[in-house]
Amino acid sequence: LQKACQSQENNRAGLGADKKEWIRTEDILERLEKVSDDRIYRVKDALRLGVPVNSVKKLTNIDPWYLMQIKELVKLENELMKFNIPEDIPEDFFRTLKVHGYSDAQIAWLMRVEEKDVTRQRKKLDIRRTYKMVDTCAAEFEAKTPYFYSTFDTENESIPSDRKKIVVLGSGPNRIGQGIEFDYCCVHGVKAAKEAGYEAIMINCNPETVSTDFDIADKLYFEPIYWEHIEEILELEKPEGVIVQLGGQTALKLAEKIVNAGYNIIGSSFDAMDLAEDRGRFSDLLKNENIPYPRYGVAEDVDEALRIANEVSYPVLVRPSYVLGGQRMRIVINDEELERHVLSIFKHMPDNRVLIDQFLERAKEAEVDAIFDGEELLIMGIMEHIEPAGIHSGDSSAVLPTYxxxxxxxxxxxxxxxxxxKALNIKGLINIQFAIKDDHVYVIEANPRASRTTPFIAKAYQVPFLNIATHVMLGSKKIKDFEFEKKLEGYAIKVPVFSFNKFPNVDKQLGPEMKSTGEAIRFIDDLNDPFFRKLDSERSMYLSR
Structure with a gap:
C-alpha cells in the first residue's frame, strides 16, 4: 500500500507521515464520507488522531481487516517517535519499518531529521532492497521471466549481468496530462537500445502498459518512479546511463538526482533540460537568440505576482513551474483573481514558484517535434492547433501538416x-510550442523530451521516429544514417478524447488546464472534409479561462 502511494506521483512519500497530513478531525471525518481520490490518506489521518476503527468502518464501509493494517502503521510511527536520531533506531526495528513500506523521507519527517541522514544510516546497516522474480506461471512450472519487484528479503533473485546496460525510465501511472503516449515512446526506446547492443532495463510501475509486458525489455523492474526505488536499482545494475527523455515529466523531474548520484543521462544533458524548464534561464536564452516570446515574470509570493501581472498587462497566464498537463494553470484578468489563484498554487505546491506570462489573445498555436544529433536537425512534423491559444495543447485538435x-x-x-x-545543446528529442499572431511567431515553451504528439506524428507518417531518436541519444547512429519516407496523403487530425460522461459534474469548458483522457487519429483527404469543417467551425465553443 505504501509503495502504491509512492507510485501515485502526487508528491506523497507514502501513506501519510510526510508533512501533508490533515489535523482537523471534523474536516477528516467529512472527507471520509465522500469518496474521493485522497480518501485513503484521510483514513490514515483519522486513525492517527485516535478515531476508533469501528467509526471509520461505518463512515467508509472499508473492511476492518484493511483498517487494522493501517492502524498497525500508526503504532509503528508512535514507536519510531521515541527515537531522536537515525543512529538510535535498532536494526530490527529499522528493517521492520522498511518491510512495512516506509520511505526514508517518511522516517526522516517523523524524526524531524534530514532524509540523507536516514539513508546513510540505513545503508550503514546494509538494509537494502532485494529483488524477487514475479511468478508469471502461477507456480505451475518454473518461471524464467526477468520481471522483478522489490522486497527487503535477504535473498536477491535479480543478478546483474556483465553486459553494458541502459535504463529507461517510464512515466508511471496513466492520468490526465500523461498517458499511454509515453508508454509508446518507452517501448520504442527499449527496442532501439537492444538494437544498439545494450541490455535494456525498463523501470515502470503501471501494469496497464506495453512497456511493462515482461517480454519487451531484457529486464523489467516493476517499481515506483520514485527516487529511493530508482537509486537502489541503479546501484545494483550500474548502467552506462539512464534515458529520461521518453517518460514525460515524471522521468525528467528525476534527472537532477540521477546526475547528482553520479549516473549518466543519455541524450541531452541535465543542464540542457534545466535550461528549457527554468523559465528565467530559458527567456534569457530566447533574448540572446533574438527569438520573440510573450513577456513574463517569476514570482515567489503574491505581492511579486501582482507587480509582475501589472507590468506584463492583463490577461495573464498563471502556472506553477515544472508541471505537465497544465496542472493548476489558469488565465486571469484582474488583481483579485490573480491573488486568489496564486494563493491556491502556493497552498497545494508550497515549494513551487509561479510563472506569469502575457496571454496572447486570439493567437493561433502550433507545435514542432524534432530530433537533433548535434549537427543535423530532423523536423518530424509541424502541427497546427484548430482551437485558439489558451486551450491546453492536449485538449486541442491539431492538424498535420499545417493548414x-x-x-x-x-x-x-x-x-x-x-x-x-543548437543553443540548448539537444541530443535527441525536442518539442517547441509556438503562438502566431498577425504572422509574428512567438515561442511559448520548449520541452527537451518526447511529447505526447511524438507517437501521433510517427503513426501519421509511418516513420519510426522514436527508434531514430533513441539511436541519436545513445550516439550509436546519426540522422544521416537513416532512410525513410513520410507516407501521408492528405491530413492527419489529432482528436482529443474526453470522458465527461463518466464525470457528469465536471466543467466541460476548456482552458489551459488539461481535461482530455486520451486521443484518437483521424485521416482526411482534404480540408473540405465535413469532420474537419465541423471542428473548425466549433473551435472556440468551449473556450474558458
Whole structure:
C-alpha cells in the first residue's frame, strides 16, 4: 500500500507521515464520507488522531481487516517517535519499518531529521532492497521471466549481468496530462537500445502498459518512479546511463538526482533540460537568440505576482513551474483573481514558484517535434492547433501538416527550432510550442523530451521516429544514417478524447488546464472534409479561462 502511494506521483512519500497530513478531525471525518481520490490518506489521518476503527468502518464501509493494517502503521510511527536520531533506531526495528513500506523521507519527517541522514544510516546497516522474480506461471512450472519487484528479503533473485546496460525510465501511472503516449515512446526506446547492443532495463510501475509486458525489455523492474526505488536499482545494475527523455515529466523531474548520484543521462544533458524548464534561464536564452516570446515574470509570493501581472498587462497566464498537463494553470484578468489563484498554487505546491506570462489573445498555436544529433536537425512534423491559444495543447485538435499558417510563419518556426536545438545543446528529442499572431511567431515553451504528439506524428507518417531518436541519444547512429519516407496523403487530425460522461459534474469548458483522457487519429483527404469543417467551425465553443 505504501509503495502504491509512492507510485501515485502526487508528491506523497507514502501513506501519510510526510508533512501533508490533515489535523482537523471534523474536516477528516467529512472527507471520509465522500469518496474521493485522497480518501485513503484521510483514513490514515483519522486513525492517527485516535478515531476508533469501528467509526471509520461505518463512515467508509472499508473492511476492518484493511483498517487494522493501517492502524498497525500508526503504532509503528508512535514507536519510531521515541527515537531522536537515525543512529538510535535498532536494526530490527529499522528493517521492520522498511518491510512495512516506509520511505526514508517518511522516517526522516517523523524524526524531524534530514532524509540523507536516514539513508546513510540505513545503508550503514546494509538494509537494502532485494529483488524477487514475479511468478508469471502461477507456480505451475518454473518461471524464467526477468520481471522483478522489490522486497527487503535477504535473498536477491535479480543478478546483474556483465553486459553494458541502459535504463529507461517510464512515466508511471496513466492520468490526465500523461498517458499511454509515453508508454509508446518507452517501448520504442527499449527496442532501439537492444538494437544498439545494450541490455535494456525498463523501470515502470503501471501494469496497464506495453512497456511493462515482461517480454519487451531484457529486464523489467516493476517499481515506483520514485527516487529511493530508482537509486537502489541503479546501484545494483550500474548502467552506462539512464534515458529520461521518453517518460514525460515524471522521468525528467528525476534527472537532477540521477546526475547528482553520479549516473549518466543519455541524450541531452541535465543542464540542457534545466535550461528549457527554468523559465528565467530559458527567456534569457530566447533574448540572446533574438527569438520573440510573450513577456513574463517569476514570482515567489503574491505581492511579486501582482507587480509582475501589472507590468506584463492583463490577461495573464498563471502556472506553477515544472508541471505537465497544465496542472493548476489558469488565465486571469484582474488583481483579485490573480491573488486568489496564486494563493491556491502556493497552498497545494508550497515549494513551487509561479510563472506569469502575457496571454496572447486570439493567437493561433502550433507545435514542432524534432530530433537533433548535434549537427543535423530532423523536423518530424509541424502541427497546427484548430482551437485558439489558451486551450491546453492536449485538449486541442491539431492538424498535420499545417493548414492555414503562412509559408513565412512555417519557415520562421523551422528557423527558431534549429536555433533552439543548437543553443540548448539537444541530443535527441525536442518539442517547441509556438503562438502566431498577425504572422509574428512567438515561442511559448520548449520541452527537451518526447511529447505526447511524438507517437501521433510517427503513426501519421509511418516513420519510426522514436527508434531514430533513441539511436541519436545513445550516439550509436546519426540522422544521416537513416532512410525513410513520410507516407501521408492528405491530413492527419489529432482528436482529443474526453470522458465527461463518466464525470457528469465536471466543467466541460476548456482552458489551459488539461481535461482530455486520451486521443484518437483521424485521416482526411482534404480540408473540405465535413469532420474537419465541423471542428473548425466549433473551435472556440468551449473556450474558458
Amino acid at each position: 492555414s499558417l503562412s509559408e513565412q510563419a512555417i519557415e520562421t518556426m523551422k528557423k527558431y527550432t534549429a536555433q533552439l536545438a
